[in-house]
Amino acid sequence: MSAPPLNAIVEKALPAPEIVAPREESPARRLAIEFAQNPMAVVGLVVMLLILLVALVAPLIAPQNPYDLAVLDIMDGRLPPGSVGGEGTRFVIGTDDQGRDMLSGIMYGLRISLFVGAGSALIAGIIGSSLGLAAAYAGGRFESAVMRLVDLQLSFPSILVALIILAVLGKGIGNVMLALVMVEWAYYARTARGSAIAERRREYIEAAECLALSRARVVFRHLLPNCLPPLIVVGTFQMARAIALEATLSFLGLGVPVTEPSLGLLIANGYQYMLSGKYWISFYPGIALLITIVSINLVGDQLRDVLNPRLKR
Amino acid sequence: MSAARGSDAALALEVRGLSTHFESRAGVVRAVDDVSFSVGRGQVMGLVGESGSGKSVTGFSILGLVDAPGRVVSGQVLFQGRDIAGLRDEEMRRLRGRHIAMVFQDPMMTLNPVLRVDTQMIEAVQAHEAVSKAEARGRARDALGLVGIPSPDERLRAYPHQFSGGMRQRVAIAIALLHRPALVIADEPTTALDVTIQAQILAEMQGLCARFGTALVWITHDLSVIAGLADHVAVMYAGRIVERGSVDQVLDAPMHPYTAGLIGSVPSRTKRGERLRGIPGMTPNVLNLPVGCAFRTRCARATARCEADPPEFGVGEGHAHRCFHPLLAAQEVAA
Amino acid sequence: MLHSGIARVAWLGGSGLATWLIRRLIQAVFVVLAMTLIVFLGVNVIGNPVDILISPEADAQERARAIAALGLDKPLWEQYLRFLGGVLKGDLGRSFVYNEPAIRVIIQRLPATMELAVAAVLISIFVGIPAGLYAGLRPNGWLSRALMAGSILGFSLPSFWVGLMLIMVFAVQLGWLPSTGRGETLGLGGVQWSFLTRDGFLHMILPASNLALFNVSLIMRLTRAGVREAMPSDYVRFARAKGLRPRRVIGVHVMKNIMIPVVTVVGLELGTTIAFSVVTESIFAWPGMGKLIIDSINLLDRPIIVAYLMLIVLLFVGINLVVDLMYAALDPRVRLEEQG
Numbered sequence: 001m002s003a004p005p006l007n008a009i010v011e012k013a014l015p016a017p018e019i020v021a022p023r024e025e026s027p028a029r030r031l032a033i034e035f036a037q038n039p040m041a042v043v044g045l046v047v048m049l050l051i052l053l054v055a056l057v058a059p060l061i062a063p064q065n066p067y068d069l070a071v072l073d074i075m076d077g078r079l080p081p082g083s084v085g086g087e088g089t090r091f092v093i094g095t096d097d098q099g100r101d102m103l104s105g106i107m108y109g110l111r112i113s114l115f116v117g118a119g120s121a122l123i124a125g126i127i128g129s130s131l132g133l134a135a136a137y138a139g140g141r142f143e144s145a146v147m148r149l150v151d152l153q154l155s156f157p158s159i160l161v162a163l164i165i166l167a168v169l170g171k172g173i174g175n176v177m178l179a180l181v182m183v184e185w186a187y188y189a190r191t192a193r194g195s196a197i198a199e200r201r202r203e204y205i206e207a208a209e210c211l212a213l214s215r216a217r218v219v220f221r222h223l224l225p226n227c228l229p230p231l232i233v234v235g236t237f238q239m240a241r242a243i244a245l246e247a248t249l250s251f252l253g254l255g256v257p258v259t260e261p262s263l264g265l266l267i268a269n270g271y272q273y274m275l276s277g278k279y280w281i282s283f284y285p286g287i288a289l290l291i292t293i294v295s296i297n298l299v300g301d302q303l304r305d306v307l308n309p310r311l312k313r
Numbered sequence: 314m315s316a317a318r319g320s321d322a323a324l325a326l327e328v329r330g331l332s333t334h335f336e337s338r339a340g341v342v343r344a345v346d347d348v349s350f351s352v353g354r355g356q357v358m359g360l361v362g363e364s365g366s367g368k369s370v371t372g373f374s375i376l377g378l379v380d381a382p383g384r385v386v387s388g389q390v391l392f393q394g395r396d397i398a399g400l401r402d403e404e405m406r407r408l409r410g411r412h413i414a415m416v417f418q419d420p421m422m423t424l425n426p427v428l429r430v431d432t433q434m435i436e437a438v439q440a441h442e443a444v445s446k447a448e449a450r451g452r453a454r455d456a457l458g459l460v461g462i463p464s465p466d467e468r469l470r471a472y473p474h475q476f477s478g479g480m481r482q483r484v485a486i487a488i489a490l491l492h493r494p495a496l497v498i499a500d501e502p503t504t505a506l507d508v509t510i511q512a513q514i515l516a517e518m519q520g521l522c523a524r525f526g527t528a529l530v531w532i533t534h535d536l537s538v539i540a541g542l543a544d545h546v547a548v549m550y551a552g553r554i555v556e557r558g559s560v561d562q563v564l565d566a567p568m569h570p571y572t573a574g575l576i577g578s579v580p581s582r583t584k585r586g587e588r589l590r591g592i593p594g595m596t597p598n599v600l601n602l603p604v605g606c607a608f609r610t611r612c613a614r615a616t617a618r619c620e621a622d623p624p625e626f627g628v629g630e631g632h633a634h635r636c637f638h639p640l641l642a643a644q645e646v647a648a
Numbered sequence: 649m650l651h652s653g654i655a656r657v658a659w660l661g662g663s664g665l666a667t668w669l670i671r672r673l674i675q676a677v678f679v680v681l682a683m684t685l686i687v688f689l690g691v692n693v694i695g696n697p698v699d700i701l702i703s704p705e706a707d708a709q710e711r712a713r714a715i716a717a718l719g720l721d722k723p724l725w726e727q728y729l730r731f732l733g734g735v736l737k738g739d740l741g742r743s744f745v746y747n748e749p750a751i752r753v754i755i756q757r758l759p760a761t762m763e764l765a766v767a768a769v770l771i772s773i774f775v776g777i778p779a780g781l782y783a784g785l786r787p788n789g790w791l792s793r794a795l796m797a798g799s800i801l802g803f804s805l806p807s808f809w810v811g812l813m814l815i816m817v818f819a820v821q822l823g824w825l826p827s828t829g830r831g832e833t834l835g836l837g838g839v840q841w842s843f844l845t846r847d848g849f850l851h852m853i854l855p856a857s858n859l860a861l862f863n864v865s866l867i868m869r870l871t872r873a874g875v876r877e878a879m880p881s882d883y884v885r886f887a888r889a890k891g892l893r894p895r896r897v898i899g900v901h902v903m904k905n906i907m908i909p910v911v912t913v914v915g916l917e918l919g920t921t922i923a924f925s926v927v928t929e930s931i932f933a934w935p936g937m938g939k940l941i942i943d944s945i946n947l948l949d950r951p952i953i954v955a956y957l958m959l960i961v962l963l964f965v966g967i968n969l970v971v972d973l974m975y976a977a978l979d980p981r982v983r984l985e986e987q988g
Contacts, residue, residue, distance in 0.1 A: 267809065
C-alpha cells in the first residue's frame with residue numbers, strides 16, 4: 001500500500017532529522033541517550049540489572065541456602081508469608097513444602113533460569129549468526145540450503161522442537177540448553193543473513209574486497225559489526241523467550257533436575273498446593289519470572305526502536 | 314437546492330477563503346491558505362501548481378476528505394449555492410459520489426486490489442440508490458461502455474491489476490460519472506499514465522463532461538494539459554492562489570512572475586537549441602515559508618514591499634493575482 | 649508474517665499452481681521422512697531400543713521373542729524400513745502403560761485436544777479481531793492503549809503461569825469455574841464431546857481461554873496494524889469519495905485487505921495451538937493428547953512418545969500445506985501471478 005499523500009506532504013515539510021551527531025559524542029553515548037527517551041525501558045533496564053545482580057550474589061545475600069539439607073526443617077513447611085520459623089528465621093514470603101525459604105529459593109532459582117536463558121541465547125546467537133552471515137556471504141546453494149532449513153525450523157512451534165529433543169534425549173540441564181539452542185538459532189540466522197545481504201551491497205565491503213582481504217576477515221571485521229545491532233535486539237528477545245520456554249519445560253517436568261530448580265520448577269512444586277489456598281509457593285516465583293521476562297522485553301523493545309534508524313544511514 | 318438560487322445557480326462550485334491546516338509536532342502547515350475560486354456549470358477549471366503547493370489538499374477539502382492531523386479551519390465551499398463546508402458526515406456522504414465525484418491520481422492504489430471491479434462499481438451505485446444488484450450491474454456495464462472499455466461483461470469480473478494503467482483510470486472515470494454528478498474533481502488523473510494515453514483520457518473526459526454538463530476541476534502540475542482543456546485557470550503556490558482567470562487571460566497575459574515562470578518552463582515552448590528555462594530556487598519548506606509573499610525568495614522582481622502579504626488584485630474581467638509587482642503594470646484595483 | 653506468507657508462495661517461482669502444489673507436497677513428504685529418520689535414529693541409535701520398545705517388565709524369554717519379532721537383531725537399514733512400513737500401516741508399537749496399540753491410545757484422546765484447540769482459535773478470532781478493529785479505529789482512546797498494553801503481556805507471559813493465575817482467581821478465590829478436568833461429555837458421531845453439556849462447557853472455559861491468550865494478542869495486534877495501515881490508504885479514501893457508508897468502507901474494503909494476513913496467521917497458529925496444548929492440558933488436567941505425551945515422557949512410555957511425535961509432525965505439515973493453499977486462494981494477486 002502506498003504512503004498516504006497527505007501525510008507525505010507533512011513529512012516532506014518537516015525539517016530533515018539530525019542524522020550525524022556532533023563529533024564529541026561517541027555512538028555508545030548517543031545510544032544511551034536515545035534509549036533513555038522511554039522511561040518504561042529505563043525502568044526495565046534497571047530491573048533487569050537488579051535481577052542480574054541478585055542472581056549473581058544470591059549465595060551471599062539469601063537468608064538461607066535452600067539446598068543445604070542440614071538447614072531445612074520440614075516442620076517449617078508450607079508456612080504463609082511473614083511467618084517466623086522454628087529457629088526464629090523470618091520467612092518473608094513463606095516456605096514451600098520442604099520448609100525452604102521462598103525468598104532464597106527464588107534467588108537461587110533466578111540463577112538457574114538466567115543461566116540457562118542467557119547461556120542458550122548466547123550460544124544460539126553465535127551459531128545462528130555465524131551460519132546466517134556465512135550463508136549471506138557465500139550465496140548460492142549453501143545459502144538456499146541454510147535458509148530452507150531456517151524456514152522449516154521456524155515453521156514448527158518452539159515447544160514442539162524442544163519436546164522432540166527432550167523426549168528423544170532425556171532430561172537434564174545440558175539437554176535443555178541443547179533444546180533451547182536448537183529452537184533459537186534460526187531467528188539469529190535469518191536476521192543475520194538479512195542484515196548481511198543489505199550490508200554486503202554497500203561500498204565499504206567492496207572496498208575491503210578490493211584490498212584482497214581474506215573472506216573471513218571481511219565477514220568478521222567488517223560485515224559483522226554492522227550487522228550487530230539487529231542481532232543484539234534479537235538476542236534480547238530470545239533471552240526472554242528462552243527463560244519462558246525453560247520455565248515451561250521445567251514446569252512440565254521435562255527441564256532442569258529437582259536438585260537445581262529454576263523458577264519454572266519452583267512453580268511446579270507449588271502447583272499442587274494452589275487448590276488448597278497455599279498460593280505463595282507458586283505465586284511468588286511466578287511473579288519473579290514475570291518481572292524478569294517483562295523487563296527484558298521492555299529493554300528489547302526500546303533497543304529495537306533505537307537501533308533501527310541507524311541501519312538506514 | 315437552496316432558496317437564493319439566482320446567479321448562484323450558474324456556479325457549480327464557489328470556494329471562498331478556504332484554509333486547511335495540518336498540525337504536526339514541528340508546527341502548523343498551512344497547506345491551503347485563503348483559497349478562493351469559482352467554477353461555472355459545465356465549465357472546466359484547471360488548478361495548477363507544483364507538488365506541495367496544496368492543490369490536492371484543496372480538492373480533498375472540498376469533499377471533506379482531509380484526514381487528521383489536517384482539518385479545514387475556515388472558509389466556505391458553496392456547492393450549487395449551498396455551503397457544504399460544515400456539513401455533518403452523513404450529509405456529506407450523500408453528496409460524495411453522487412453530486413460531487415472525485416478521480417484520483419493512481420488508479421492502482423485507488424481501486425481496491427482485492428475486490429473485483431464489478432463489486433466496486435455496484436457498491437458505488439447502491440450507495441446512493443436503492444436498486445437491485447442486477448440493475449446496478451447493468452449501469453456499471455453501460456458506464457464501462459461509455460468510457461470506451463471493450464467487452465465490459467468480462468472486464469467487470471476482473472480484478473484491478475488485470476487492467477492496464479489507462480484502462481484502470483477509465484474505470485475510475487466511469488465510476489465517477491455513474492450518477493452524472495454536477496461536479497467532478499480530478500486530481501492529476503493522467504500524471505501516472507503514458508503520454509499517448511494521457512491525451513486520450515483527457516479528450517474523453519472533456520467530451521463526457523461537456524455531454525453531461527458536468528463541471529470539472531482538473532488538478533495538475535502540467536500547464537500544457539490546462540491549455541488545451543480548461544476554461545479557467547487558478548495557479549497555486551505554497552497554499553495560495555497567486556493568479557486566476559480565464560485560460561486566455563492567464564496564459565497569454567500572465568501577471569504573476571510565478572505564472573510566467575511556469576509558462577516559460579514548459580519544454581514545448583523553447584525552441585531547439587535554447588536552454589530549458591526553469592524557475593530558480595526550490596519549493597520552500599512548507600513549515601518555514603518566507604514571510605509575506607511566499608514566492609519572493611525565488612523572484613527576480615522582489616523588493617522589500619514583498620515582505621507583506623500581497624492581497625488579491627483584480628485586473629480585468631475575472632482575472633486576479635497576488636503580486637505587488639505584476640508583469641504588466643496594469644491599474645491595480647484592490648479586490 | 650505477511651512477508652513470510654508471500655515468501656512461502658513466491659519462493660517456488662511463478663511456474664503455475666499445479667507445479668507449485670506438487671513441489672509443496674514433495675517438500676511435505678520430505679519433512680515427514682526426515683522426522684521418521686530423526687525419531688528412528690533417536691530411538692535406535694541414541695537410546696537403547698531394547699529399553700524403549702520392550703517393556704522393562706518382560707523376562708528374558710519374552711525379551712528374546714520380542715527382539716526377534718521387532719527385528720532388532722537385523723541390520724539398521726532393514727529396521728528403518730520396517731519402521732517406515734509400520735508408520736504407513738499405523739502400527740507404532742504398543743503402549744507399556746495402556747497395553748494397547750499406541751496409535752489407538754492417542755487417537756482416543758484426539759477429540760479432547762481438538763475441542764480445546766478449536767475453542768481457543770474461535771476465541772482468538774471472535775475476541776481478537778473486534779478488539780484489534782476497535783484499537784485500530786480509535787488508537788488514542790484509553791481502551792485501545794489498555795488493549796495494546798495487555799497484548800504485550802499476552803505475548804510475553806508464559807502461558808503456564810497465566811493458567812495458574814486463572815485457576816487461582818476464577819476457581820479458588822472466586823469459585824466461579826471448575827479448576828481441572830473435563831467434566832461431563834455427550835456423544836456425537838461416536839465421539840465424546842464436552843462442549844455439548846453445560847458442565848463440560850464450564851470446564852472448557854478456563855483452559856480454552858488460557859490456550860487462546862497468545863493468539864488473541866497476536867491477532868489483535870495484527871488486526872490493529874492492518875487497520876491503521878488501511879485507513880489512510882488511497883483505496884479507502886476513494887471508497888469514501890464514492891460516498892460509501894462507513895460500515896461498508898470498514899466492513900468490506902478494510903476487512904478484506906486485513907483478512908489475508910489474519911487468516912494466514914490463524915491457520916498457522918492452529919498448529920502452534922495444538923502444540924501448546926501440552927502445557928494447558930497439563931495444568932488443567934485436561935485428558936487430551938498433550939497431557940498424554942507429558943505423562944508418557946515422565947513414565948517412559950516410549951511407544952506413545954514415538955507415535956505422538958509422528959502424528960504431530962504429520963498434522964503440522966498438513967496444516968502448513970493447507971494454509972499455503974488457502975493463502976494462494978485468498979489473495980487474487982498471488983493466484984493470478986502464478987498463472988502468468
